[in-house]
Amino acid sequence: MKKIKLNSPIFYIIVSLLFVAAVNVIASFFYKRLDLTSEKRYTLSPATVEMLNELDDYVYFKVFLTGDDMPAGFQRLRNETREMLDEFAAHSKYVEFDFIDPTNEDDPELTMQAYQELVEKGLEPTDLRIRTNSGSENKIIFPGAIVSYKNLEVAMPLLQSQIGVPSNEVLNNSIQSLEYQMSNAIRKLTSVERSNVAIIDDYGAFSENYTLAFEGMLKEYYNVSRIKIDGQLSSLADIKEEEGESATMTNKYAAIVIMRPTEPLPEKDKFIIDQYVMRGGKVLWLVEPVYVTMDSLNAQPSTYAVVNDVNLTDQLFNYGVRLEPQLVTDVQCLSIPMTTGNIGGRPQIDFFHWPYFPVITPTLQHPIVKNLNALKTEFISPITTIGVEDVSSTILLTTSPYSNIEVAPSLVSLQTLQENIDPALYKQKNIPVAVLLEGNFPSLYDNRVPNELMDSKLIDFKTKSEKTAMVVISDADMIKNQFRTGDGYPLNLGYDQYTDIQFGNPELFLNIMNYLCDDSGLISVRSRELKMRVLDVDKTKKYSTHVVVLNMVLPSLLIIIGGVLFNIIRKRKYSK
Numbered sequence: 001m002k003k004i005k006l007n008s009p010i011f012y013i014i015v016s017l018l019f020v021a022a023v024n025v026i027a028s029f030f031y032k033r034l035d036l037t038s039e040k041r042y043t044l045s046p047a048t049v050e051m052l053n054e055l056d057d058y059v060y061f062k063v064f065l066t067g068d069d070m071p072a073g074f075q076r077l078r079n080e081t082r083e084m085l086d087e088f089a090a091h092s093k094y095v096e097f098d099f100i101d102p103t104n105e106d107d108p109e110l111t112m113q114a115y116q117e118l119v120e121k122g123l124e125p126t127d128l129r130i131r132t133n134s135g136s137e138n139k140i141i142f143p144g145a146i147v148s149y150k151n152l153e154v155a156m157p158l159l160q161s162q163i164g165v166p167s168n169e170v171l172n173n174s175i176q177s178l179e180y181q182m183s184n185a186i187r188k189l190t191s192v193e194r195s196n197v198a199i200i201d202d203y204g205a206f207s208e209n210y211t212l213a214f215e216g217m218l219k220e221y222y223n224v225s226r227i228k229i230d231g232q233l234s235s236l237a238d239i240k241e242e243e244g245e246s247a248t249m250t251n252k253y254a255a256i257v258i259m260r261p262t263e264p265l266p267e268k269d270k271f272i273i274d275q276y277v278m279r280g281g282k283v284l285w286l287v288e289p290v291y292v293t294m295d296s297l298n299a300q301p302s303t304y305a306v307v308n309d310v311n312l313t314d315q316l317f318n319y320g321v322r323l324e325p326q327l328v329t330d331v332q333c334l335s336i337p338m339t340t341g342n343i344g345g346r347p348q349i350d351f352f353h354w355p356y357f358p359v360i361t362p363t364l365q366h367p368i369v370k371n372l373n374a375l376k377t378e379f380i381s382p383i384t385t386i387g388v389e390d391v392s393s394t395i396l397l398t399t400s401p402y403s404n405i406e407v408a409p410s411l412v413s414l415q416t417l418q419e420n421i422d423p424a425l426y427k428q429k430n431i432p433v434a435v436l437l438e439g440n441f442p443s444l445y446d447n448r449v450p451n452e453l454m455d456s457k458l459i460d461f462k463t464k465s466e467k468t469a470m471v472v473i474s475d476a477d478m479i480k481n482q483f484r485t486g487d488g489y490p491l492n493l494g495y496d497q498y499t500d501i502q503f504g505n506p507e508l509f510l511n512i513m514n515y516l517c518d519d520s521g522l523i524s525v526r527s528r529e530l531k532m533r534v535l536d537v538d539k540t541k542k543y544s545t546h547v548v549v550l551n552m553v554l555p556s557l558l559i560i561i562g563g564v565l566f567n568i569i570r571k572r573k574y575s576k
Contacts, residue, residue, distance in 0.1 A: 061097035122155030149189035195254035204262030213481035213493035255282035260476030264311035280466035282516035286476035289323040302413035330358035331402035367526035373504030378477035397434035
């Protein structure tokens with residue numbers, strides 16, 4: 001038998017094959033994925049991994065973003081979706097997925113039936129113009145998925161809607177949010193223990209009809225109740241009394257919503273809210289420092305915006321904000337319908353820009369507002385932050401660079417609709433209208449407990465809060481749903497039937513509540529950022545010659561030079 005020399009090529013081939021075989025055997029026992037991307041694109045957050053590890057049954061993703069004739073951008077979204085689902089499946093055996101084309105080329109009727117079923121389940125179609133060999137044609141796609149778990153299912157959009165944002169940025173933002181969208185869908189389906197959230201139904205707050213969409217959205221994640229405080233210490237807390245000792249109080253709700261009070265809050269109720277905060281309670285404040293509604297303008301051509309003093313100025317100031325008794329007007333605003341005449345017995349309706357309804361475009365990279373669609377507001381006011389020890393403030397929303405402020409009381413007249421909006425006259429910019437406060441808040445009632453509670457053993461009084469958070473927004477109309485003209489059917493939150501635009505209001509408030517109530521840290525996934533690595537066209541043209549030389553000419557020269565040198569060395573070594 002011929003021996004194999006240690007320095008022979010055959011020996012090295014055998015060693016290499018043995019090494020590869022050993023690596024595969026070891027890999028079969030020890031599974032590990034390596035993410036070599038700079039931003040760790042394919043590394044799931046700890047919150048997502050923990051949630052996947054807790055799955056006890058199969059979660060099935062049925063993705064409808066498929067087809068070879070889709071534009072390159074949608075193909076990229078599809079590929080990124082598949083890779084993210086692969087990563088989910090790598091962490092849990094209970095994650096399964098398929099990519100399905102709902103189009104039936106043989107039967108258009110079945111296709112339309114499938115489309116209708118997807119729409120009824122909550123997926124929004126996108127109509128694309130596809131280039132073909134014969135020209136172009138329209139193609140309907142559904143950039144989304146239906147996620148199933150046990151007997152439940154939920155629609156999951158893959159393509160975000162962002163007004164006024166370039167399509168490449170929308171695509172990148174959609175890719176950035178894939179992990180959050182998938183994790184959020186699983187969380188919605190698998191949540192067993194839900195946090196309790198209370199909406200304070202008092203002090204002139206919106207009736208339930210106006211907040212049907214808002215409350216319905218929250219109920220998908222939380223146990224939602226409408227309550228009144230009415231001076232009852234037990235309204236926000238469970239009280240445990242022990243003989244001879246002061247009672248201990250535990251919050252009933254993870255968060256509460258103070259929803260557009262138009263009547264002054266009693267001091268006792270303020271105290272109860274204050275102590276709720278001291279015990280770590282979270283609050284969404286929807287407080288309007290100026291009162292004015294479109295209802296009054298529908299009856300007459302003008303009305304006055306008046307100061308809405310609801311006895312919360314000192315409390316909010318103590319926590320770190322001041323709501324200014326002013327109205328914001330903005331060039332970037334919503335259009336509203338107005339009757340301009342009557343022809344043939346039919347009213348003629350035109351649309352006019354209404355600067356009192358600013359459209360807010362979120363720009364901050366905070367997880368609450370990152371990559372959100374534009375937001376519609378009505379009669380919103382400025383917010384000023386106040387420095388408070390151990391409390392940090394983050395401005396979440398601001399107006400556009402072309403804004404103005406009107407000090408209340410002020411005249412609000414429909415006559416301004418007839419005037420052209422001159423951006424040069426709007427000289428204020430980026431006015432804060434929503435603020436996040438976090439930290440250890442001081443009690444408003446330190447050394448001044450209300451007289452009726454001074455001697456009570458039930459209050460369990462605290463002068464400094466546990467670490468907690470609150471969000472303050474100066475427009476409560478942002479949570480109102482419109483009613484469909486004709487039959488009065490309540491519409492989706494953030495949808496404007498007159499312009500047929502779906503704004504980002506639902507996502508904003510869901511993100512706020514998730515941020516305030518989420519102990520898992522899943523909302524932090526929204527802050528993830530992926531870099532778009534696209535070619536700079538100008539630089540490509542400028543350095544095209546260099547690229548050709550580096551990629552084609554230089555390697556060829558190196559090969560030639562290497563060959564010549566090898567031949568010279570070989571001749572010198574073996575020549576006699």
